[in-house]
Amino acid sequence: MILNLPFAALRAFEAVARHGSFSEAADELGVGQSAVSQHVKSLEEWLGHDLITRGARRSLPTRDGARLALSIADGLGQISEVCEDIRDKRRDDTTIVISCHPGFAFIWLFPRLLNFDRAHPEFAISITTDTGLRGVARAEADIAIRYGTGDFPGYAVKPLMRETLSPVCAPSLLKGPKPLRRIVDLAYHTQIRDEFGPTTTDLPTWEYWAREAGQTLPTPARIRSFGQSNMVVQATLQGDGIAMGRSPLVMDALRDGQLVQPFPHSVPSPLNYWLVYPEDQRRAKKIALFLDWIAAEAQVQYRQHLDAKSDIQND
Known part of the structure; x- marks a missing residue:
């Protein structure tokens, strides 16, 4: 029974x-x-x-x-x-299904997919927002983009982007009655926190950054927490407070001047972005094509970020 x-x-x-x-x-x-x-x-x-x-x-x-x-x-x-x-709904060989976290999809991947469509009109990209590996394991996605330490047993894993951490804010917070110029000035502003993160020993938190940068954090005026990275970035762009900037997610906004780094202290993150896919798909044409494309896009973003930093330093 x-x-x-x-x-x-x-x-x-x-x-x-x-x-x-x-x-x-x-x-x-x-x-x-x-x-x-x-x-x-x-x-x-x-x-x-x-x-x-x-x-x-x-x-x-x-x-x-x-x-x-x-x-x-x-x-x-x-x-x-x-x-x-x-x-019996096997995906067509011209469709590539990507699984990634909603925040990464919204901030980083979506704005770049037009480049892929232009370069490879014969392929179609489908995005599923999922944080686990079950989707890849059960053939619901071809490639997963994951945030963590790179420990994904049973899968082929390639590094996509290394992450650095530094506080970021809207330019308007550098002025006003309580201008943000020194670490102690954080006491007068809202601290924005990203609650999302894999279960690991270390997470890219404010406390982690302060410890690695050798800084002492004052108690902030208030704290606002969000469960998705795109909400953290959007609140920071609106001038709602200062967030711990995770470089892949804020490089574009820093380059465009929408965000600034009020302090020079930048530290390596304990977590990075990885491309994860089944071992038996390693030689599939569409997998190899997408891996090459997204790696090139990550390199373009990094070079643009370095050029923008160089321009600021030369001004």
């Missing part, structure tokens, strides 16, 4: 166990964090056992939870593969 299983709750729980985070699970499933939390709670009540040990930084499965999460992942994976075979 098959139990009347709460499938939505099981799927939400598996995502939390895999990510170690309710917020990242919510991003993957496209629902609110409260909905994911309620699903997990209802599943625990239905089973009569705790499944997740909730923590400030990470939420880890209990022993029973780990067993259940593995079973769900295996079961859903098999169901997905069978459905894929039944639907």
Whole structure:
């Protein structure tokens, strides 16, 4: 007999166990964090056992939870593969499906896709915004662009962009009644924080930057936090405060003068951008073509950034 299983709750729980985070699970499933939390709670009540040990930084499965999460992942994976075979919707060889985080897609990838269309009109690009690797593993995407340490076992991995960190703000914050000129001036301004990040030992936070740059941060006037990188950049462009600039996401705005770096201190980020794809796709023509194109675009952006910095220094 098959139990009347709460499938939505099981799927939400598996995502939390895999990510170690309710917020990242919510991003993957496209629902609110409260909905994911309620699903997990209802599943625990239905089973009569705790499944997740909730923590400030990470939420880890209990022993029973780990067993259940593995079973769900295996079961859903098999169901997905069978459905894929039944639907027989294999992508056309002229379509390239890219999986990446919404913030990166909005800020960096979308503005550059016209260049790809012009150079390769025979191919079509489709974007899916997903933060996990399941989409690539289940043939839902050809290539994933991921942000992290580059540790993706079982996949071919190529570095796309290295990241540096430095505070950035709108030019208007350099003037006014409380001009931003020294680190201590941060006490009079809003600190904008990016809440998104993989579960790692170090994240590109304000505290990380201060430690690596040998600086002491004052207590800011207020803090505003966002769960998506594009919202962080947009709030900074509007002059709402100072953000920790992640170089690939702010280089264009710095070059155009929409953002400025009020301080000279720049440090390497603990995380970078990577191209991730199945090992057996390494020699596929469309994969190789896209990898070459996006690597060239990243190099163009970096050179433009260096030229802009040189122009500023020469003024």
